[in-house]
Amino acid sequence: MPTINFEGKDFFCAEDETVLECMTRHGVMIPSSCQSGACQTCMIRALEGKPTAEAQQGLKDTLKAQNYFLACVCRPDGDMTIGLSTVSPKYRVSLLEKEALNESVIRLRLQEPDGFSYKAGQFINLMRPSDELTRSYSLASMPGDGFLELQVKRVPEGQMSNWLFDDLQIGDEVEFFGPAGDCFYIPGSPEQPLLLVGTGTGLAPLYGILRDVLAEGHTGPIHLFHASLAAAGLYLVDELRSLAAGHEQLHYIPCVLHGDAPEGGRQGNITDLPAEVLGSLSGYRVFLCGDPPIVNALRQKCFLAGASMQAIHADPFVFTPAPDA
Amino acid sequence: MSTVYEQLGGEAAINAAVDIFYRKVLADHYVNRFFEGVDMEKQAAKQKGFLTMVTGGPNNYTGKDMREGHKHLVKMGLNDSHFDHIICHLRSTLAELGVAQDLIDTVISVAESTRDDVLDR
Incomplete structure (x- = not known):
């Protein structure tokens, strides 16, 4: 009989019982809705132990990699510790x-x-x-x-x-x-085309992801769009150019909303540019980072241009407003 | 007799159907204002629940869920004409996936049965 540990307490899971049923029976009310593995309301994380494959069906690869699973369809085959997050050391x-x-x-x-x-x-x-x-x-x-x-x-x-x-x-x-965070590259499908779009310092995570992708030996085309209001807001231009020069599958497109774009770049609205340049995004794996309104608009544009919802990874930055003067 | 859900290929097929269906809905200017500002991933999960239900897959959907979930949209003016558009997108999604006409009709009749709940009457 598998044991489920939650917040330091052990709960015994009866035979053929799901994690959700077990917790509910013990008075731990995990939010849930469809109870059939569809709505993802009851998604929780295995901090120790492995969730069953069935309980991860339909989840994004990045969530699977972090052992997230659906409690309503998980009949555990071993002991598990579940929760929302691990407590990070400082x-x-x-x-x-x-x-x-x-x-x-x-x-x-x-x-x-x-x-x-x-x-x-x-x-x-x-x-x-x-x-x-x-x-x-x-x-x-x-x-x-x-x-x-x-x-x-x-x-x-x-x-x-x-x-x-x-x-x-x-x-x-x-x-x-x-x-x-769950905006990262998982090795696999090395021939899949990749689209990376960042605004401002949204380039930071993409710079890490890009180098990771290249180190993993990704061979499919990689398109990196870095956007700023004007050319002065772009950075790492030379580094990215030389990276692109050394990897023929990498295409670096610096983008500006106002003024002239640098050589090889584009002028225009970043929410429109990727689909304009690339056409259909069907089959692409997409990474979007930066200002939330732009990331959300891009998510919709990329989806409408054919990218599958499961293949769009986004990290909208949150900026804390300044305290009132 | 197996359900349309099983005949389609179960959970993986529903994932594919959600992509096609949601894309049609978002591209439809007559109805897409009802989807403005929603979290796309949560919305896709809800649509997966809906498509699982109308194809006869495992679900615990209730009329009350449909009623509660759409009340704020009814206040925004959601009516039969919008519901008709959604039904149309569902029909063409299934056709695109190669689902046979009689099965499409079965699915549509289940979807139709939610009309009064969705429109809160």
Whole structure:
């Protein structure tokens, strides 16, 4: 009889009972609706133990990889610990490098703590040790780099970004929790065409994902669109150009809304450009990162252009508004 | 007798059907305002539940769910003409997937049976 551990308590699962039925019988009310594996309301995560294949049917690959499953159709074949998330240890690391990438974006490289494990494209919650001010930043590095890289845009009146720009010095310490996020590349289908679209520092997770994709030996065409209001907002242009020069399957398209686009780039609205340039997106795997309204609009455009909902991975950034002056 | 759900190929086929169906709905300017601002992934999951139900797959859908879930849209003006459009998209989705006419008719009759619940009357 498998044991289900939830929040430190053990519950015995009867034969042929689903995780949802077991928890309900013990008074643990997991939200649920269809009870047939369709609506995904009861999605929960196996923190230890493996969910059954049936309980992961229809979930995105990125969720499967993190052991998410549907409690209503999971008849466990072994002990499991379930919950929504693991409690991350708090890491304390020092700043190794700080460099301006353009007028408003800096690159920070942090020590990678021992035993820290992440997937390129995930994010961390960075904390200012003096007052625990916390903000989420995507990782632009990939495992094996030997450091954690963040790309930070200065937000007018932004408490964290201004502190990172103006006060944080090399050797100073910051803290963080994480990693989290389900916008990352899972090896497989190496010939599948990929579309990566980022606005502003939405390039950060895509830069990690892109290098991960290349390291995994992806052979299908890879189209990276990086968009900014104007050319001055783009960054890593030379690095991306030389990366594209070394990999014939990689196409880098810098995009601007206003003014002239750099060589090989496009001028226009980023929500329209990918489908305009590529036509049908049927069969594509898509990664979208950056401002939420643009990411949401892109998600719809890419879907309407033929990308399957299951193949669209999105990470809308949330910007914390400045406190009232 | 096996259900349309089983004849289509079960859960994987429904996933494919959701993509086609939802794309048709979003591209239809007569009805897409009812889908503005919704979380696309949650919406796709709901449509999967709906398509599973109308094809006779495993589900616990109730009339009450349909009524509660659409009340705010009825206030926005959702009426029979919009419901007709959705039925039409469902019909053409199934046709695109090569479902036989008599099975399509069976599915449509189940979908039709939700009309009064959806329109809250």
